[in-house]
Amino acid sequence: xxxxxxxxxxxxxxxxxxxxxxxxxxxxxxxxxxxxxxxxxxxxxxxxxxxxxxxxxxxxxxxxxxxxxxxxxxxxxxxxxxxxxxxxxxxxxxxxxxxxxxxxxxxxxxxxxxxxxxxxxxxxxxxxxxxxxxxxxxxxxxxxxxxxxxxxxxxxxxxxxxxxxxxxxxxxxxxxxxxxxxxxxxxxxxxxxxxxxxxxxxxxxxxxxxxxxxxxxxxxxxxxxxxxxxxxxxxxxxxxxxxxxxxxx
Amino acid sequence: xxxxxxxxxxxxxxxxxxxxxxxxxxxxxxxxxxxxxxxxxxxxxxxxxxxxxxxxxxxxxxxxxxxxxxxxxxxxxxxxxxxxxxxxxxxxxxxxxxxxxxxxxxxxxxxxxxxxxxxxxxxxxxxxxxxxxxxxxxxxxxxxxxxxxxxxxxxxxxxxxxxxxxxxxxxxxxxxxxxxxxxxxxxxxxxxxxxxxxxxxxxxxxxxxxxxxxxxxxxxxxxxxxxxxxxxxxxxxxxxxxxxxxxxxxxxxxxxxxxxxxxxxxxxxxxxxxxxxxxxxxxxxxxxxxxxxxxxxxxxxxxxxxxxxxxxxxxxxxxxxxxxxxxxxxxxxxxxxxxxxxxx
Numbered sequence: 001x002x003x004x005x006x007x008x009x010x011x012x013x014x015x016x017x018x019x020x021x022x023x024x025x026x027x028x029x030x031x032x033x034x035x036x037x038x039x040x041x042x043x044x045x046x047x048x049x050x051x052x053x054x055x056x057x058x059x060x061x062x063x064x065x066x067x068x069x070x071x072x073x074x075x076x077x078x079x080x081x082x083x084x085x086x087x088x089x090x091x092x093x094x095x096x097x098x099x100x101x102x103x104x105x106x107x108x109x110x111x112x113x114x115x116x117x118x119x120x121x122x123x124x125x126x127x128x129x130x131x132x133x134x135x136x137x138x139x140x141x142x143x144x145x146x147x148x149x150x151x152x153x154x155x156x157x158x159x160x161x162x163x164x165x166x167x168x169x170x171x172x173x174x175x176x177x178x179x180x181x182x183x184x185x186x187x188x189x190x191x192x193x194x195x196x197x198x199x200x201x202x203x204x205x206x207x208x209x210x211x212x213x214x215x216x217x218x219x220x221x222x223x224x225x226x227x228x229x230x231x232x233x234x235x236x237x238x239x240x241x242x243x244x245x246x247x248x249x
Numbered sequence: 250x251x252x253x254x255x256x257x258x259x260x261x262x263x264x265x266x267x268x269x270x271x272x273x274x275x276x277x278x279x280x281x282x283x284x285x286x287x288x289x290x291x292x293x294x295x296x297x298x299x300x301x302x303x304x305x306x307x308x309x310x311x312x313x314x315x316x317x318x319x320x321x322x323x324x325x326x327x328x329x330x331x332x333x334x335x336x337x338x339x340x341x342x343x344x345x346x347x348x349x350x351x352x353x354x355x356x357x358x359x360x361x362x363x364x365x366x367x368x369x370x371x372x373x374x375x376x377x378x379x380x381x382x383x384x385x386x387x388x389x390x391x392x393x394x395x396x397x398x399x400x401x402x403x404x405x406x407x408x409x410x411x412x413x414x415x416x417x418x419x420x421x422x423x424x425x426x427x428x429x430x431x432x433x434x435x436x437x438x439x440x441x442x443x444x445x446x447x448x449x450x451x452x453x454x455x456x457x458x459x460x461x462x463x464x465x466x467x468x469x470x471x472x473x474x475x476x477x478x479x480x481x482x483x484x485x486x487x488x489x490x491x492x493x494x495x496x497x498x499x500x501x502x503x504x505x506x507x508x509x510x511x512x513x514x515x516x517x518x519x520x521x522x523x524x525x526x527x528x529x530x531x532x533x534x535x536x537x538x539x540x541x542x543x544x545x546x547x548x549x550x551x552x553x554x555x556x557x558x559x560x561x562x563x564x565x566x567x568x569x570x571x572x573x574x575x576x577x578x579x580x581x582x583x584x585x586x587x588x589x590x591x592x593x
Binding site for chain 1: 321324325328331332333334335336337338339340341344345347348351352354355358393443446447450451453454559562563566567568569570571572573574576577578580
């Protein structure tokens with residue numbers, strides 16, 4: 001597998017797994033409007049994942065389509081960050097994660113608008129508008145919960161503390177091949193961190209919350225080393241497709 | 250999806266009456282405004298600001314709320330398969346479908362609110378068991394094929410029920426139904442297509458599709474309610490232009506529409522008595538086990554408790570979120586007020 005394919009797969013797996021987790025909120029959100037919104041965000045992320053997986057399969061040239069890559073890869077071959085795979089906690093933790101992730105994705109897609117990989121640039125052009133909405137949605141909830149009631153403030157702070165240590169992995173560029181950076185295919189995620197932090201901290205402060213000072217968690221998603229929860233996530237997602245190898249749906 | 254508007258039969262075999270309670274002849278209620286029935290008879294629409302009999306209002310509130318509740322409870326059996334959908338395309342279709350159902354719930358609660366009730370109160374009534382949702386959702390979705398069968402049969406039955414509601418005498422309900430029906434038609438085609446893929450797939454997939462159809466066929470027929478002889482709300486609702494066709498007429502229409510579709514799928518319907526009747530120009534079908542329907546309505550279906558518990562839990566777990574949103578909005582308003590005050 002080339003570095004180019006691995007890079008696209010890492011981008012794809014982040015949004016695929018994030019979408020899988022968000023799907024768990026549908027039919028159990030705090031308000032009907034939020035069922036609609038979370039389904040919408042999950043659908044956008046799934047759409048991004050499908051385009052990226054299809055692209056990775058084409059780059060690889062071994063005949064694997066989006067479903068072969070989503071359903072028939074084993075856990076060690078998934079390259080997503082730990083942030084997205086952990087079970088989603090309460091609504092405050094979910095909104096904290098969405099704020100951290102979608103603000104990062106907005107920076108990422110903005111940078112990839114000029115990727116020399118035309119397909120990535122095209123995906124970025126569509127995705128950047130979607131994640132802008134997701135980040136705004138998360139921002140509004142973090143403000144409401146942070147500056148709402150005592151309970152919501154406490155929960156929002158706890159959610160932020162729970163998710164914060166996992167954000168750092170998004171900016172670890174060590175997995176991105178230097179040649180991809182030189183040719184302008186990829187962006188070095190560490191270059192996105194400053195703008196991301198500026199935006200996130202502004203929201204946290206406006207929400208009357210405290211920016212966590214916790215150390216980054218030890219992770220390994222980009223090397224295929226996942227949390228214990230990832231196995232269950234994939235078992236649930238993949239079992240039906242794997243029970244019927246070769247079948248079309 | 251559809252909220253069927255009927256209750257459990259009392260000892261004499263008839264439904265327990267709802268707020269309208271009418272059986273037999275249906276004289277005009279004493280509070281009926283002059284010209285009200287004439288408006289309905291000329292196919293005009295009643296709008297929220299128009300005077301209307303309380304019984305008309307109550308009937309509509311009950312029916313629209315039940316329909317809205319059915320949409321949001323209906324999210325559960327299908328949502329059950331989102332995490333396990335066997336391809337990413339199917340996963341996207343299913344997420345979009347369940348999202349549509351939430352949207353239908355929203356339109357319908359909004360339509361009910363034009364009658365002077367509040368969504369929060371209607372949800373409380375659902376959670377306390379004072380208002381019902383369609384009994385069809387008290388059956389479990391056991392395999393992936395159930396998602397296709399629900400789309401094809403349950404949404405198909407819903408459409409047969411709902412298309413006439415697009416001409417309902419109450420304007421906001423009729424207009425909401427136009428949009429709902431368009432989306433339901435789309436869902437039904439998607440369900441048919443998903444089942445077609447299964448029934449033309451591997452042996453295991455075909456067996457899965459047949460099993461799902463076997464389990465969902467009779468409950469789908471029950472969605473139309475008791476036979477006309479045992480139906481109580483019908484007569485007054487017909488007079489008021491809320492209902493246009495009887496339960497049995499709609500059920501027959503659904504059977505006639507569905508049998509050829511089953512042939513196209515290469516699947517059978519689990520009814521040995523199902524056959525074309527040349528004389529009637531319709532399909533004859535076997536007797537429906539209404540005893541089962543009424544057991545499910547009474548709360549003894551396979552998933553009644555699970556569906557309502559899930560719904561109540563989601564609502565209770567979200568209470569602090571809704572309170573926070575209200576508190577935040579109030580703070581913002583107060584701040585805006587004090588800023589304006591300072592400037593002035």
